[in-house]
Amino acid sequence: MNFVRLGLLKRSLNMECRNLHLLKKLAYINGEWVNANSNSVFPVINPADDKVIAEIPDMDATDAKIAVDAATNAFKTWKDTSAKERSSILRKWFDVCQKNSDHLADIITAEAGKPLGESKGEVAYGNSFLEWFADTARHINGEVIPSPWPNKQIIVTRQPLGVVSIITPWNFPFAMITRKVGALMAAGCTCVIKPAEDTPLTALAAVQLAEEAGVPKGVINVITSSRKNAPAVGKVLCEDPNVGCISFTGSTHVGKILYGMAAKGIKRVALELGGNAPFIVFSSADISHAVEQAMLAKFRNNGQACVGANRFLIHEEMFDKFVDCFKYKISQKCILGPGHKEGVTCGPLINMEQIKKVSGLVNDAVKKGAKVMIGGQVAKDIGEKFYESTVLVDVKPDMEIYGEEIFGPVAVCLKFKTENEALEIANSTRSGLAAYVFTSDLGQAFRMSRQLEFGMVAINDGVLSAAEPPFGGIKESGIGREGSKHGAEEYTDLKYTLFSALDK
Template identity: 80%
Template sequence: MISSYVVSLSNKSSLFLNGSRRLHLLNKNAYINGQWVSAGSKAVFPVINPADDKVITEVPDMEAADAKTAVDAASSAFKTWKNTTAKERSNILRKWFDVCAKNTDYLAQIITAESGKPLAESKGEIAYGNSFLEWFADTARHINGEVVPSPWPNKMIMLTRQPLGVVSVITPWNFPFAMITRKVGALMAAGCTCVIKPAEDTPLTALAAAQLAEEAGVPKGVINVVTSSRKNAPAIGKVLCEDPNVGCISFTGSTHVGKILYGMASKGIKRVSLELGGNAPFIVFPSADIEHAAEHAMLAKFRNNGQACVGANRFLIHKDVFEAFVQAFKKRIAKGCVLGPGTKEGVTCGPLINTEQSKKVAGLVEDAISKGAKALIGGKPALDIGSKFYESTILTDVKPEMKIYAEEIFGPVAVCHMFETEQEVVTIANSTRSGLGSYVFTKDLGQAFRMSRQLDFGMVAINDGILSAAEPAFGGIKESGIGREGSKHGVEEYTDIKYTLFSALDK
């Protein structure tokens, strides 16, 4: 059991979990220019635990004026932060990494409380998110320029990378810690400052991360966190996209919202980094190790209970191994998918994030079954556990006329299709405007290389159900986004290339 901690009453509140635990690092105010502040209007909105529908705490329901204050603070801080050395920025990011690592248990409690994911998975997210702070602490000292051979004998060409300025960071609810560190670690390494607008469902993790950043020595104004309800989100988004002091918008979320933000950013010709929705195929060829494929199908589908942009959405199984794979997958779901509140030991699948998402998943399955699809396991809400729980499900006999055939499900539903030829499965997999992640299982080396080349996705995993790490470049093509996160390219997203010409060197 994690010990209880007494926290400051001035800007924090406590929540008892299961009658014995408190949430440490639980802030009830937003964070602007190094100060814990309320909304200018003094309005608040509740943060709900999706496992039991209880209010965790209330946080400021900020408006456009509050967002403007945060942008101005970040802009002011940029004037000094951009002139810090790469070594200084690296050291601060490393300290932030260390502080977060020491507070893993407390951060995980907050993630579980507001997102619903099991504690073990929340701790896994902290480790994953923290890996970006560690990576970008190192990368900060390797943002190199170039000296280009000059066509003139008396001149020298130098290219350097300059920080963009203030970055508006708009993050989703499904990975409330990792999506912040993946963006903020990179932009800070480049010398930028930021305003974070966390998802309405999960603002508490962002505030906890900001508190730990402050403890690590991040100067005031470098990181700012603006919280708001859905009602005020559009007005805040307008400021974060259109304010002249903002140099870049970094967003992870739905393609629909991404297009809106992209349109607003275009008014000022702002740089954008967009990681949008996916529709990942999970392809199993006859040569695949079926047990291995089924094991990784669990990772690809049920991580965060299916609420992941790179989660497998369409299982495309060769007819020769379809039955064997489906049965192996079903067996693992029956044994490994344990529904319940994230604080309960042994639970592997928590609730869906909110009522809207619960209705969407249930509606997609109901539509499919009404039109002839079969649920081999699951297929309905688990209302005996709570209002937002849904059974882990396998659907077969899904046809193109069903809504679930082409939509991103974002829930614990595996849709299994049968195919016969390699070209057929490539055509099916590519028949989407999404192009984020994809998964291929085969022992045929030539086939693996062909799939890597022919699949129209930004990322292809061969014989693995997990793509993400700090080292590779994460991102999609088509309507799944612009730019890359992680890797050295993740830092370069937040820089401009400056060309300096040195002439008259012979004088």
Template identity: 80%
Template sequence: MHILYLRTYLLRSGNLVESQKMYINQCRRLHLLRNQAYVNGEWVKAKSNLVFAVHNPADDSVVAEVPDMDSKDAQNALLTASNAFQTWKDTTAKERSRILRRWFDLCEKNTDNLAEVITAESGKPLAEAKGEVAYGNSFLEWFADSARHINGEIIPSPWPNKQILLTRNPLGVVSVITPWNFPFAMITRKVGALMAAGCTCVIKPSEDTPLSALAAVELAHQAGVPKGVVNVVTTSRKNAPTVGKVMCEDEYVRCISFTGSTTVGKILYGLAAKGIKRVALELGGNAPFIVFPSADIDHAVDQAMLAKFRNNGQACIGANRFLIHEIVFDDFVKKFKARIEKKCVLGPGTKEGVTCGPLINNEQAKKVSGLVDDAVAKGAKVLSGGKFAKNLGNKFYESTLLVDVNQDMQIFKEEVFGPVATCIKMKSEEEALKMANSTRSGLAAYIFTKDLGQAFRMSKNLEFGMVAINDGILSAAEPAFGGVKESGIGREGSLHGAVEYTDLKYTLMSGLDK
């Protein structure tokens, strides 16, 4: 229940003392909760004064109502960001670094408060939300340092008395469109990078999870980020297409940075093409998790739990297809099943001991259950889970393990984005590669082997932008994150993530002997 609704209800019930206590506790617990958009350093409403509700997916209660902005609001925010860019681009890298460091320090200090907002709107367990905050903060820390290392080049000239200079200049205004699965970290990963490069931005967070974005920019405001450098436009699912169109086509926009589904990414890419806008797209995956006979099976199972059930399977780099060598298949599946049934505890994110929360919305719940039902109808066998935990609510899907899955099933071809693991037998390295690469996605892949030569061969031949050997977690601020094929364009994190938001300028210095 939204804290204002809660207070009104308790006051009307006549329990004034209890209402005061509960209202104060709610305010303390969610003191970073903001119910207005953020433009030009101010908290604002939509020009229409319309709002939409943000729901907790665990129980469908209203967490808050935020402005339902439209294309005119988006245009105003982009103009604001363009005006701010005229001064922000000329700040020194040292000053940008200082501001990002202050933002990082405030986010670190407010870890618990940020996590509570994330859990309230996304449903993920509180411990996992705190992990997301730590992950998201690492990008602010990284780009605070990286801001001072975006360097140019001096190239030996082919002509006498001339000098060739290559310098990197900030692109300009960036439209940042972020998903619901990591509503805080996807913002810091993008905004930290573009600010380090000297760009400004307008953020359109997912309509399911706008509150994390607003909490993040509240701390950015406290950190002294200048007016107009970071702006947030909130919009409902109804207005999202028109707002997204403006954020891709508006004359002030120089780059679109998007994380989300491949389907939506293609639409945005098409809109960006009309103005030859730069794009940074981090799209869907269909990650293989490949286990060879030489692998440490117990370790592989431990890592499988991380690769599959982190964020209840709602991660673009989540393992999707478990390709297990026939020699170790039965052993792996037996241990995996036992680990799932012991470690995957389903429930609301605020409950102690819960490791898997609800799926984000009804559409996602329908998709996950539909893929499982289709596979079972075509011959797959459910070893664990395979249904909704209806006693908990309408979006709690049990952690599921399927075998007898084949390549003709939709669950093999599509990204599940839910708590469903499919185990498939393979006989050789060649067969594993063929199955792993038989997808239009190419984001992440996981390999488990003690054979060093095999590890290098697999890494070379897998058509994926990221490959983890003997590990189920590969995300960090330091490496370059991104995919190939239909999994995206560009890289996030690392110094490459900041360079993504720069243009390379060539300057010829001539007449040096005059």
């Protein structure tokens, strides 16, 4: 890097740092803030204006190995801490994150582009997992099973499985870390976090607060890398013999690659992968309520959410009314702009790859006969990464967007006539993460819950995520659950112990 560009980057960094209290520019291994072994760096870009926020270490396989070794050594002592002690530390981490919520939100908005209000919502959501797992740590219980033999006793205990590799996405850079790390720490595990290259600063801020809360060195490690080094780092995190589990949230494509790598060592995996959520509105539904909830289900994080509604299946009797109401709400509520600007509700897409994907899907659909009811293009007067909130109708199965996860602010509205037809369309995907159903017929609600092939079903609600219920999908949307008591149990091994000769 030449000295002129370095000077420009430093000046840009100084300007951005003024309001980013928790901004860290180094990775975190074994309780130390460190550079990459090679001293290489890469820039983190604000997607709203393409300005450099910071330059951070571009780590490689060597650094990843050092981090895994640090987590391995820390596990030797952390696994033997009492559940009460782990609970106390998690509670302190929650408390310090609560106190720094605004600072965390500033960083999320800077690197992920979210409106500031939405970033604050993510921090509150992420903090809820630390609070939940602080309580759950003391309730990871075993079993006493009646023995089939006299004078023998069967005991089943849950023990921490070891080092966990955490690979997180860019769309919820804080909550995806607390949901995973809170759970594994409660279970007695240690970890190495590899945050998305687009949003690593939130992870570093979170671990800074973990350090302040008293998390022992080596329990949490964060390695940062660019896309160039990500494959080599991922290989270490999946194949190192000291790693016991790979926990990944991201695309189904990448999840399959990591699953294959983990298979070489018969390692545990916890995968939360892509979705293709149907949003089904029956003729008995309250249309006004359904539209309000559709706004939440579709445009949260500008459509960049795995549980975001993808396909809107509307009963033919309600179709025109729903679309008209939806268009009106979008025109009133979806305000594009930089995340720190007051009044903005929809920020930029994360990078140009996402813009190209969303634009390509819409353009293909229009070319093949779909009709744009609102939006349908890049808002170039605001910036290159701002895509207008969009509604498409007359979408047919031969269009790419019909079966593709959009991951952007585009709602595909389809008509259906019968309950069976709605089910057939909804289930015609290899994804199975979340589904939304709107009906006032209680029997229909129970039938849909049972017959929809998705891990999570929301009835008459557009937001279903919380710390208390198990979050996860079926089919190609993942393996395992996060949140709830099951989220902590994912990071334990069951051990059966037989006590014999008790009469001796």
